[in-house]
Amino acid sequence: MPTVLVLAEHADGALRPVTGELLTAARRVGTPAAVVVGAPGAAAALAGELAAAGAEKIFVAESPDADSYAVTPQVAALQAAVEAAGGAGEVAAVLLPNTVDGRDIAGRLAIRLDSGVIADAVDLDESVVATLSVFGGSYVVTSQVTQGIPVITVRAGAVTAEPVAGAGEQVPVQFTVDPATATTVTAVHTEPAGDRPDLAAAQTVVSGGRGVGSADKFSVVEQLADALGAAVGASRAAVDSGYYPHQFQVGQTGTTVSPQLYIALGISGAIQHRAGMQTSKSIVAVNKDPDAPIFEIADFGVVGDLFDVAPQLTQEVSSRKG
Amino acid sequence: MKPGMNIAVLVKQVPDTYAERRLKDDGTLDRDAGEAVIDEIDSRGVEVALQLAEQHGGEVTVVTMGPQRATEALRKALAMGADKAVHLVDDALAGSDAWQTSAALAAALRTVGFDLVITGNEASDGMTGTVPAMLAERLGLPQVTSARKVTVDGTTLSAEKLIDGGYAEVTAPLPALVSVSEKIADPRYPNFKGIMAAKKKPVQTLSAADLGLSNTGGANAASRVVSSAPKPPREAGQKITDDGTAGAKVAEFLATERLI
Ligand SMILES: Cc1cc2nc3c(=O)[nH]c(=O)nc-3n(C[C@H](O)[C@H](O)[C@H](O)COP(=O)(O)OP(=O)(O)OC[C@H]3O[C@@H](n4cnc5c(N)ncnc54)[C@H](O)[C@@H]3O)c2cc1C
Ligand SMILES: Cc1cc2nc3c(=O)[nH]c(=O)nc-3n(C[C@H](O)[C@H](O)[C@H](O)COP(=O)(O)OP(=O)(O)OC[C@H]3O[C@@H](n4cnc5c(N)ncnc54)[C@H](O)[C@@H]3O)c2cc1C
Numbered sequence: 163m164p165t166v167l168v169l170a171e172h173a174d175g176a177l178r179p180v181t182g183e184l185l186t187a188a189r190r191v192g193t194p195a196a197v198v199v200g201a202p203g204a205a206a207a208l209a210g211e212l213a214a215a216g217a218e219k220i221f222v223a224e225s226p227d228a229d230s231y232a233v234t235p236q237v238a239a240l241q242a243a244v245e246a247a248g249g250a251g252e253v254a255a256v257l258l259p260n261t262v263d264g265r266d267i268a269g270r271l272a273i274r275l276d277s278g279v280i281a282d283a284v285d286l287d288e289s290v291v292a293t294l295s296v297f298g299g300s301y302v303v304t305s306q307v308t309q310g311i312p313v314i315t316v317r318a319g320a321v322t323a324e325p326v327a328g329a330g331e332q333v334p335v336q337f338t339v340d341p342a343t344a345t346t347v348t349a350v351h352t353e354p355a356g357d358r359p360d361l362a363a364a365q366t367v368v369s370g371g372r373g374v375g376s377a378d379k380f381s382v383v384e385q386l387a388d389a390l391g392a393a394v395g396a397s398r399a400a401v402d403s404g405y406y407p408h409q410f411q412v413g414q415t416g417t418t419v420s421p422q423l424y425i426a427l428g429i430s431g432a433i434q435h436r437a438g439m440q441t442s443k444s445i446v447a448v449n450k451d452p453d454a455p456i457f458e459i460a461d462f463g464v465v466g467d468l469f470d471v472a473p474q475l476t477q478e479v480s481s482r483k484g
Numbered sequence: 485m486k487p488g489m490n491i492a493v494l495v496k497q498v499p500d501t502y503a504e505r506r507l508k509d510d511g512t513l514d515r516d517a518g519e520a521v522i523d524e525i526d527s528r529g530v531e532v533a534l535q536l537a538e539q540h541g542g543e544v545t546v547v548t549m550g551p552q553r554a555t556e557a558l559r560k561a562l563a564m565g566a567d568k569a570v571h572l573v574d575d576a577l578a579g580s581d582a583w584q585t586s587a588a589l590a591a592a593l594r595t596v597g598f599d600l601v602i603t604g605n606e607a608s609d610g611m612t613g614t615v616p617a618m619l620a621e622r623l624g625l626p627q628v629t630s631a632r633k634v635t636v637d638g639t640t641l642s643a644e645k646l647i648d649g650g651y652a653e654v655t656a657p658l659p660a661l662v663s664v665s666e667k668i669a670d671p672r673y674p675n676f677k678g679i680m681a682a683k684k685k686p687v688q689t690l691s692a693a694d695l696g697l698s699n700t701g702g703a704n705a706a707s708r709v710v711s712s713a714p715k716p717p718r719e720a721g722q723k724i725t726d727d728g729t730a731g732a733k734v735a736e737f738l739a740t741e742r743l744i
Contacts, residue, residue: 232627232628232645232652232654233617233627234626237621261647261648262605262613262629262630262645262646262647262648263647263648265612265613265614265617266614266616266617266627266629268614268617269582269586269614269615269617269618269620270617270618270621270627272582272583272614272618272706273583273586273618273621273622274621277583277706278583278705278706278707279583279612279618279706279707280707281582281611281612281613281614282611282612291710296507296712297507299715300504300505300714300717301507301712301715302712302713302715303507303511303709303711303712303713304709304711304712305511305707305708305709305710306707306708306710307707308705308706308707308708309706309707310706312707342624342626342657343620343625343626344626344656345626345627345628345654345655345656345660346654346655346656347652347653347654348654348655349652350650350652350653351650351651351652351653352647352648352649352650353650355649366743390744408667409649414501414608415525415606415608415666422743423738423743432502433501433502433504434501434502444741444743445718446734446737446738448730448734452723452725457720457723458718458720459718459719460720460721461721461722461741462721462722462723462724462734462737463721463722463723463724464723464724464725464730464733465723465724465725465726466725466726466730467726470728470730470731471726471730471731471734473731474729474730474731475731475732475735476731477731478731478732478734478735479735479738479744482735482739482744483744
């Protein structure tokens with residue numbers, strides 16, 4: 163069986179859920195092997211979890227450089243892991259998460275391996291044919307790499323993790339970073355995740371638009387979200403008006419969401435917003451304007467003031483929960 | 485090259501995102517379906533380049549690969565204030581994938597000369613977001629992608645770049661490649677003087693043969709579309725007007741659908 167390499171995504175000594183999803187996709191094609199890139203000691207903390215998630219092998223690429231530089235350590239480590247796994251004839255694919263870093267690593271690696279790339283796959287079959295959801299889900303496209311070892315980034319949350327424990331055999335690999343092409347990371351600022359679910363993976367999302375009117379009044383959106391156990395999203399107009407932080411933007415240039423339930427409050431439903439949410443299972447919209455385009459795709463639309471409807475709904479949801 | 489900082493900015497012409505976008509049966513973009521515009525993210529890249537050139541001196545060159553009418557995107561960037569343009573145009577390049585696009589753009593960039601290359605973080609049509617990193621690898625440059633702030637001091641570039649869940653502060657030596665994110669800057673509107681001046685600015689055209697490119701075009705791509713199918717559009721459901729009980733009615737709907 164050929165090997166499928168999976169870049170393990172980890173932070174603060176913990177695996178990100180997408181790693182399990184990638185290992186599940188890898189098992190369809192061949193023998194899943196994880197590649198851990200990190201400071202010395204990083205792999206020891208993750209090995210148990212990786213084996214449980216399905217890694218038969220764990221390529222351990224540790225170096226003090228791993229956290230000092232952006233992207234190029236992972237590129238060099240994956241290249242070394244491809245070699246260690248037997249090279250082109252033995253490696254059926256390299257899978258990475260479709261994050262900013264994941265796509266950068268994929269791009270550089272593809273040139274080093276002389277390979278084609280597929281970005282943002284939502285599914286992968288046993289013959290390494292990837293499924294893409296294009297233009298906000300308006301098209302379903304399948305595509306295939308025809309040159310070199312396929313390098314594929316996979317959307318988080320798209321593949322359901324089905325852990326089958328693997329042997330987790332650790333294999334050290336060496337790599338070096340060329341300082342001439344290296345970007346130095348001097349500081350990292352991440353927000354603590356908080357109590358709400360991750361936007362991209364949430365089962366329910368409540369989003370507010372320009373109609374919310376101010377940052378303070380976004381509490382109306384948050385209260386409904388919390389009653390439903392939902393993530394909070396925002397339109398680009400709401401973000402650009404300073405009502406809500408950028409990382410919560412939903413749409414063409416923000417996060418793509420596909421929850422069971424999406425509630426849009428004071429959002430007109432511009433085509434670029436719809437591109438990021440129209441594959442949601444159920445859509446509820448509240449808007450003052452009966453002609454707002456969001457109603458064209460809403461399963462349940464309310465023509466009304468969100469400051470009347472949302473608090474009443476919050477109350478109903480809370481009381482039904484008892 | 486002029487003294488100061490010479491910046492090459494990549495701009496792509498794309499179907500307007502305000503209109504419905506279509507794929508042809510072979511999975512390639514239907515470029516005749518709607519209006520073609522300079523990608524909004526690339527107009528932000530041009531803005532950042534102009535601001536840096538205003539601070540440090542030097543020249544801004546805009547570069548595109550695309551069909552004949554992509555010159556409109558170049559003219560828009562020239563009207564904003566860019567100094568000159570390079571248009572890589574050749575039917576042999578049609579249907580390129582990201583790997584081939586990066587090969588062609590890297591070859592064009594080598595003829596331009598630069599201290600800094602600026603791109604968008606993700607084109608609104610292909611959306612692979614991999615071309616910037618591929619270019620950096622081909623050109624032997626450090627890459628700073630999804631930047632929301634960029635400054636240059638001597639030969640050091642400093643930036644804030646988006647990462648999952650936040651941002652990182654990074655530095656890289658010039659020459660380097662930067663891809664910009666949406667929140668970095670709003671593009672300036674070309675004024676009448678700019679539009680008139682743009683008509684006289686040089687636009688150099690290059691063919692695949694000029695750059696010595698081989699194995700071009702969809703038939704030689706490193707990745708290929710196997711199938712492509714439109715999804716039926718969503719249909720509207722029920723719509724009510726709030727009479728003071730709409731919140732409760734939404735709750736009923738959610739309960740019926742087993743969503744609460
Ligand atoms: C290249 C490009 C990319 C883009 N990417 C994105 C993206 O990722 N995400 C995104 O969202 N947009 C994106 N946009 C912007 C998009 O075109 C719209 O401008 C944006 O979605 C509008 O946000 P909105 O619906 O909140 O604001 P508006 O369009 O201003 O709508 C506000 C709505 O609120 C309603 N309203 C006002 N007060 C109330 C009230 N009290 N109760 C109920 N309803 C009320 C109004 O009737 C109106 O319909 C992009 C645009 C471009 C060109
Ligand atoms: C729906 C769809 C899906 C696709 N999926 C894949 C895929 O999985 N793998 C693959 O290899 N190809 C894919 N392609 C083809 C790919 O879009 C083209 O090769 C494209 O030329 C480059 O990729 P991009 O648009 O994704 O660019 P991105 O990497 O998203 O673009 C980032 C930036 O690079 C610059 N840039 C990109 N192209 C040009 C250009 N022609 N001229 C000037 N600057 C440019 C711009 O500054 C842009 O903002 C797909 C195309 C479509 C329409």
